[in-house]
Amino acid sequence: MAGGTALTGRVRVTGAKNSTLKLMAAALLATGRTVIDEVPDILDVSIMSEVLRRLGCQVSYERTPGSGGGGRVTIDVPENPKTETDYDLVRRMRASISVLGPLVARCGSARVALPGGDAIGSRGLDMHISGLERLGATIVSEHGFLVATAPRLTGTSIWLDFPSVGATENLVMAAVLASGTTVIDNAAREPEIVDICTMLTAMGATIEGAGTSTITVEGVDSLSPVTYTAVPDRIVAGTWAIGAVMTRGDVVVERAVADHLSVALDKLTDAGALVEVLPDGIRVAMDGRPRGVDVVTLPFPGFPTDLQPMAVALAAVSTGTALITENVFEGRFMFANELVRLGADVRIDGHHAVVRGRERLSSAPVVATDIRAGAGLVLAGLVSDGITEVQEVHHVDRGYPDFVEQLRGLGADVKRTQRPG
Numbered sequence: 001m002a003g004g005t006a007l008t009g010r011v012r013v014t015g016a017k018n019s020t021l022k023l024m025a026a027a028l029l030a031t032g033r034t035v036i037d038e039v040p041d042i043l044d045v046s047i048m049s050e051v052l053r054r055l056g057c058q059v060s061y062e063r064t065p066g067s068g069g070g071g072r073v074t075i076d077v078p079e080n081p082k083t084e085t086d087y088d089l090v091r092r093m094r095a096s097i098s099v100l101g102p103l104v105a106r107c108g109s110a111r112v113a114l115p116g117g118d119a120i121g122s123r124g125l126d127m128h129i130s131g132l133e134r135l136g137a138t139i140v141s142e143h144g145f146l147v148a149t150a151p152r153l154t155g156t157s158i159w160l161d162f163p164s165v166g167a168t169e170n171l172v173m174a175a176v177l178a179s180g181t182t183v184i185d186n187a188a189r190e191p192e193i194v195d196i197c198t199m200l201t202a203m204g205a206t207i208e209g210a211g212t213s214t215i216t217v218e219g220v221d222s223l224s225p226v227t228y229t230a231v232p233d234r235i236v237a238g239t240w241a242i243g244a245v246m247t248r249g250d251v252v253v254e255r256a257v258a259d260h261l262s263v264a265l266d267k268l269t270d271a272g273a274l275v276e277v278l279p280d281g282i283r284v285a286m287d288g289r290p291r292g293v294d295v296v297t298l299p300f301p302g303f304p305t306d307l308q309p310m311a312v313a314l315a316a317v318s319t320g321t322a323l324i325t326e327n328v329f330e331g332r333f334m335f336a337n338e339l340v341r342l343g344a345d346v347r348i349d350g351h352h353a354v355v356r357g358r359e360r361l362s363s364a365p366v367v368a369t370d371i372r373a374g375a376g377l378v379l380a381g382l383v384s385d386g387i388t389e390v391q392e393v394h395h396v397d398r399g400y401p402d403f404v405e406q407l408r409g410l411g412a413d414v415k416r417t418q419r420p421g
């Protein structure tokens with residue numbers, strides 16, 4: 001891509017990747033046809049579709065024209081799903097692990113391969129496992145698989161050491177079919193948690209407290225399939241917002257929910273941007289060079305770790321010095337070395353990055369190491385002199401539908417030289 005063009009115009013965000021994948025897993029909890037709308041047309045959705053197919057489901061996907069890369073997924077779940085998910089799928093996408101809770105709750109057993117996943121830290125599963133054990137499952141690890149068994153799960157109280165998004169989701173999906181009441185304390189509060197609880201409630205589950213630190217689930221005997229629309233993707237929306245500020249542009253992000261991005265939008269205001277909340281989205285505009293702002297990532301409602309690479313990229317072209325602190329994933333600053341190749345002044349000390357802003361960056365070939373790092377590097381390329389080539393861009397395809405097309409729609413001089421997928 002060639003740097004130097006301001007992002008201007010309108011862009012529409014479809015449903016959140018991080019919600020959709022779990023909504024698809026939740027479909028396993030009910031026999032019959034579940035339909036999910038606003039599903040992003042991305043690689044991870046194809047992988048989750050394959051996970052469900054191997055469990056005996058029929059899955060189809062149909063794009064919705066004009067949706068910004070979204071579509072409708074239809075999942076037909078058999079009465080007796082299979083219960084094994086292989087390493088070849090879990091290795092490609094860690095979120096495959098989210099079938100564990102629904103399978104053990106619905107079928108009484110599950111064999112799910114232990115994940116590899118993004119190169120962003122250790123990403124343990126201890127809270128998933130100990131929570132399911134508290135619900136009465138027996139879990140052993142054998143030959144690279146987690147094997148869980150439980151004739152019927154029983155409601156209990158669970159305290160999470162950290163408000164893990166994945167563990168909260170897995171445990172809620174297990175608890176909805178347990179006998180009795182489950183209370184999850186120190187639960188994650190992300191909008192994606194609220195989304196899955198809303199869908200499960202529509203399916204017939206009884207859940208209170210979604211979006212707070214204490215979620216209470218009253219188990220029921222069975223659930224029914226539903227038609228449901230995924231929550232808009234706050235990370236994609238945040239990427240466009242930060243891109244608008246970095247390139248000194250003016251972008252309307254349709255369907256962005258400002259309340260899901262409060263801290264991030266406040267930071268952009270501190271950086272000098274105009275942030276306007278519209279009836280169905282946000283407008284972010286920037287005139288002149290942004291001011292450096294410190295950022296600390298935290299579980300929701302804190303600044304999202306998934307926007308941290310974009311925050312570092314923003315700081316790299318802002319005035320002054322910014323301190324970016326990563327509290328959620330260790331090792332998530334690896335991409336900073338690539339940013340340094342673009343001329344950024346970034347120093348890493350443990351989980352802090354000290355970024356001294358430069359007026360412009362200088363183009364170079366760089367390598368995307370994960371979805372969000374890739375998006376951060378693309379934004380950096382937009383403010384670099386000359387032509388920047390981002391390699392391994394397939395990582396970005398895992399999270400951003402039609403990324404190149406949408407960038408071009410906003411005026412960026414960018415093209416894909418690698419096939420998607």
Ligand code: UD1
Nearest residue numbers: 018095122123124125126127128164165166167306328329
């Ligand atoms: C999800 C998102 C990811 C996002 C993250 C935090 C999906 C598919 N991915 O990941 O994009 O960055 O939330 O908002 O939804 N941990 C443990 N033990 C556990 C579980 C987690 O130690 O049992 C640790 C992890 O190593 C990590 C931290 O807790 O350091 C947060 O992880 P978690 O919130 O579970 O993130 P994911 O659900 O994996």
